[in-house]
């Protein structure tokens with residue numbers, strides 16, 4: 001039986017301004033009870049411009065919701081117009097940062113090398129990376145989804161010391177299942193998540209791999225979360241669209257009741 005605490009994280013993507021963020025987090029906080037937080041870690045990943053407002057609310061009301069960013073610069077400071085650094089996110093007391101989301105790989109040409117540099121930047125500043133990996137439709141159709149995803153895991157974790165790797169969160173998000181309503185079958189998701197754990201065991205040790213949380217992401221909703229969470233190597237979900245609806249996200253957190 002796994003001792004890993006499930007992590008349900010809402011990736012808001014480029015949705016909800018800072019005022020909407022406050023209202024949304026208040027709704028989540030009102031609905032979630034201590035027993036929810038005992039069973040599941042709950043996090044939101046708002047846009048950068050919302051983070052200060054979310055921090056103020058979480059600190060002021062002593063909420064148990066964690067929060068983080070959707071990206072981080074590989075650099076600490078300097079002439080990198082438009083980027084946000086690890087020290088800035090640490091100052092906002094972010095717990096998590098998503099790195100290498102497929103939308104960043106696709107629209108911002110992020111490579112495994114850059115993703116790896118960002119993972120290291122996150123650890124340097126005390127942030128926990130949620131390293132996102134997953135294949136495009138053509139790759140799955142060609143039957144190369146496992147090797148493709150494992151190469152991204154290996155690239156993202158390159159030269160990362162074990163004491164850091166043991167706290168990393170990996171999010172397996174098949175690109176063809178993101179925002180499409182096409183959820184990856186629970187057993188198909190399990191196949192890749194088990195392979196990811198196997199790769200981490202090969203890179204580090206079985207003991208370390210058993211500690212790492214692996215999330216599934218891609219069209220997760222209240223209606224399909226229980227089946228996904230029933231898989232042995234899936235320890236949570238990275239939720240896009242459904243996390244924008246507070247009631248739906250609360251139901252996802254309560255996957256055991258669905």
Ligand SMILES: O=C(CO)COP(=O)(O)O
Pocket residue numbers: 011101173177178179180181217218219220238239240241242
């Ligand atoms: O990309 C995702 C989360 O990071 C998944 O998005 P959807 O849940 O909207 O498919």
